[in-house]
Amino acid sequence: MWDAQGKQYLDFSGSAGVNFIGHGVESIVSAMTSQARSLEFVHLSQFTTPIAEQYASELLEFAGDNFRGGAVYFTCGGSEAIDTALKLARQYQVEIGNFGRSQIISRTQSYHGATLGAMAISSSKRPREMFRPMVREFASVPGPYPYRCPYECSDSCNNCGSLYAQEVEAAIAAAEQKVAAIILEPVSGAAVGAVVPPAGYLERVIEICRQAEVLMIADEVMTGTGRTGRNFAIHHWGLAPDILVTAKGLASGYAPLGAVLISAKVVEAIAYGSGSFVHGFTYSSHPISLAAGRATLKHVRSLNLVEAADSDAQETTAAKLKAGLLKLRTLDAVGDVRGIGLLWAVEFVSDRGAKTPFPGADNFSGKVAQAALERGLLVYPVQGCIDGEAGDHILIAPPAVISPEQIAWALEQLASAIEEASA
Ligand SMILES: Cc1ncc(COP(=O)(O)O)c(C=O)c1O
Structure with a gap:
């Protein structure tokens, strides 16, 4: 996607879990x-x-x-x-x-x-x-x-x-x-x-x-x-x-x-x-x-897109996304990576051992989404996963036509956006 200034974005959340077939078909x-x-x-x-x-x-x-x-x-x-x-x-x-x-x-x-x-x-x-x-x-x-x-x-x-x-x-x-x-x-x-x-x-x-x-x-x-x-x-x-x-x-x-x-x-x-x-x-x-x-x-x-979205099958688009997302677990601010198919969430914590959420006022998931947006990556930030108030996560739900190269690029941007928000 391109905005009015011509800046390019990769839609890594399918807008809000909407787009499954890609834009402009x-x-x-x-x-x-x-x-x-x-x-x-x-x-x-x-x-x-x-x-x-x-x-x-x-x-x-x-x-x-x-x-x-x-x-x-x-x-x-x-x-x-x-x-x-x-x-x-x-x-x-x-x-x-x-x-x-x-x-x-x-x-x-x-x-x-x-x-x-x-x-x-x-x-x-x-x-x-x-x-x-x-x-x-x-x-x-x-x-x-x-x-x-x-x-x-x-x-x-x-x-x-x-x-x-x-x-x-x-x-x-x-x-x-x-x-x-x-x-x-x-x-x-x-x-x-x-x-x-x-x-x-x-x-x-x-x-x-x-x-x-x-x-x-x-x-x-x-x-x-x-x-x-x-x-x-x-x-x-x-x-x-x-x-x-x-x-x-x-x-x-x-x-x-x-x-x-x-x-x-x-x-x-x-x-x-x-x-x-x-x-x-x-x-x-x-x-x-x-x-x-x-x-x-x-x-x-x-286009067999349902098959492409199967994260438990070998070598599918979703399996590649899953493997890449699971690697984010090594980042200090990442408490959990969960999901199935082409629907994933990354939950953030300030202390991984104690699973402590970030204070709501910090808007941590919003900060990650903003840092990603600046890098040309669109993700979907949500707050309140624990009890309606506390807890930050982002939703990842790309269209099933995303390529392995795009997945690799998006994950690099996401990791650096999470690090920027943590700093
Ligand atoms: C699980 C679920 N149900 C219902 C809705 C409402 O759908 P809409 O926003 O199209 O009215 C949403 C929207 O995000 C949803 O995620």
């Missing part, structure tokens, strides 16, 4: 242009469109067997899609006679969006403190954080999966049959920074949900469309959520687009119940955004 622009020429817009209450039908069925197929017979609700981005999913969960419960179920359990330290609905279930303090009196509060449960395990394990949470899952079980029980759904990111995105859950955790959570008639909503706004080296992050664990929300990489930033993938169980409850979902945005299924999304999916597939 001509085929996406052509698909959008030709869609605009043939049909720019119709209102969903009057017509469906070929682009919506074709793209929805391709996306459901991309999401795998769990979504066979399901449906897709398209939105203009992540927050709208999250609100849509929450309303869907409530309507599902009403359709099957569970009228008292309206609560949504989320995880402490999560970010699900900026609309009031999404904010109500985002527990991360920073973005919501001022608006807290305006939204309804539901229970939240701690999510996995192996670097700072609340159960004080010494094996990176390898055996903590069932303990974290018990928190979910306890919260559902405490709410006395009032929970409609639980929402979680399979791999935590910005708020805690690319945390991969311990084995068994997500599998157990979904089992608990099934037993309690609680829906599971997977928030894959950041992790969807290949980012973690699978089509969706749920595929790492063979999970079958009832609803999956995705956005960012879906159209890779070429157009505003989000999607709610709805399993057959939920679709059928509504279709054979009241018959329609009580919800609607004027710009749902906007044809030009859908053309961008459909062309992005085609591009991802034809």
Whole structure:
């Protein structure tokens, strides 16, 4: 990318975990242009469109067997899609006679969006403190954080999966049959920074949900469309959520687009119940955004970008990124490097032995991002990973087309930016 002064930047965070296919891909622009020429817009209450039908069925197929017979609700981005999913969960419960179920359990330290609905279930303090009196509060449960395990394990949470899952079980029980759904990111995105859950955790959570008639909503706004080296992050664990929300990489930033993938169980409850979902945005299924999304999916597939994003396979782009990032652990200010695929976080500490965070007022991650920006490298700084206030990390999420030379150059710049911020 180049700014107005002609200074060149390498987009090492995919803007904000958005761009997965690289900037300036001509085929996406052509698909959008030709869609605009043939049909720019119709209102969903009057017509469906070929682009919506074709793209929805391709996306459901991309999401795998769990979504066979399901449906897709398209939105203009992540927050709208999250609100849509929450309303869907409530309507599902009403359709099957569970009228008292309206609560949504989320995880402490999560970010699900900026609309009031999404904010109500985002527990991360920073973005919501001022608006807290305006939204309804539901229970939240701690999510996995192996670097700072609340159960004080010494094996990176390898055996903590069932303990974290018990928190979910306890919260559902405490709410006395009032929970409609639980929402979680399979791999935590910005708020805690690319945390991969311990084995068994997500599998157990979904089992608990099934037993309690609680829906599971997977928030894959950041992790969807290949980012973690699978089509969706749920595929790492063979999970079958009832609803999956995705956005960012879906159209890779070429157009505003989000999607709610709805399993057959939920679709059928509504279709054979009241018959329609009580919800609607004027710009749902906007044809030009859908053309961008459909062309992005085609591009991802034809360039094998999901495979490139697999950090556990040999010699892939993501494996090279992982190997390089892990070397940053030798720097004094780096406490943890974690992630999967092309979604990584580097957490900073002032004392590695004691894992002491930098004082919030120092804005350490902001300083690293600024020093990187001056070197022509764009990263995504976040504060508050520990408890919503303390803790600094940066998110690394480059497009899957990044070359090995670009990775090597970016890591050199990043190391020297961290050293400059520490000095
Ligand atoms: C996990 C997650 N959910 C939801 C959202 C909200 O998406 P949007 O900013 O497109 O409204 C974000 C945005 O960063 C996100 O990371």
